[in-house]
Amino acid sequence: MFSLRKYNTFGIEAAASQFVEISSVEEYVSLRHKGDYSNLPHLFLGGGSNVLLTKNQDALVVKISIPGISIVQEDADFVWVKGGAGVVWDEFVQFTVDRAWSGLENLSLIPGTVGAAPMQNIGAYGVEIKDTFESLEALNLKTLEIEVFDAKACAFGYRESFFKRAGKGQYLISSVTFKLAKKPSVKTSYGAIQEVLAAKGISQPSIREVADAVIEIRQSKLPDPKQIGNSGSFFKNPTVSASEAARLISENSGIPHYPVEGSSDVKFPAGWFIEKAGWKGFRRGDAGVHAKQALVLVNYGEAKGEEILALSEEIKKSILDTFGVVLETEVNIL
Structure with a gap:
């Protein structure tokens, strides 16, 4: 068995039956032609940043490291x-x-x-x-x-x-x-980008200045997986019909919401619901909800994948019971 702990950003301890790293498609094709590992399913991993491993993988895990x-x-x-x-x-x-x-x-x-x-x-x-x-x-x-x-x-x-x-x-x-x-056309109206730029006295930002603002915002809100195991946003922001949106807005003063391009639907930030339901900063053992960003579930050290999955299911039920909103998981559960 091969440990996958350093190959997933949650830092979950899980093992694979077999493991191989490839730097070209030809390497993988050669592997297949030789018939190696033909008795196992193949699971492909990139950076391991959008997966939650809830069990050992009875598979050949193929780490894709194609450069260039x-x-x-x-x-x-x-x-x-x-x-x-x-x-x-x-x-x-x-x-x-x-x-x-x-x-x-x-x-x-x-x-x-x-x-x-x-x-x-x-x-x-x-x-x-x-x-x-x-x-x-x-x-x-x-x-x-x-x-x-x-x-x-x-x-x-x-x-x-x-x-x-x-x-x-x-x-x-x-x-x-x-x-x-090649001709700059920056987008700065979404989120806190405009605020960060204004604080720096930048009114006509370059591409680099926008990128730096985004990096600053993300670093202030999101935990570094090298410090605290996580997979970024665990849930998708829910999109609902116009009538459902009207209900949510009338029942929840000040709730942020955004129009969906090309549709009458409305998108709401999942993190807002999770925070209002009291989950922000919650911790049970080493599984928890990040203290600065409720959308991020974290592994403080030795949490098991199934513990983080169980916490996510509790949160989903809580949001459904409290707001009537269904949250969908963004992370792939394996």
């Missing part, structure tokens, strides 16, 4: 940048920010890898992957052929994609390409 950042093409207005699936996401973002290419700066400091980013359609501060996504390459695990997916084929939704639904477990994403603007 390259410019695919560019013109006067845009540059197309490709990242290997194993590249650390924030390293990729900072590579683009350093060159003043606009589009990913609001996604600074999100944990994980490039390959995992489109699976979740990761997003923060008014920006999602789908906004700048061009295409990705993925290995079909049945045919062992590379396929190319554009944005439509990825079927992006809120923290969702084809790879979390119909295509789940059928592909190994090997690289992702983004189309970024």
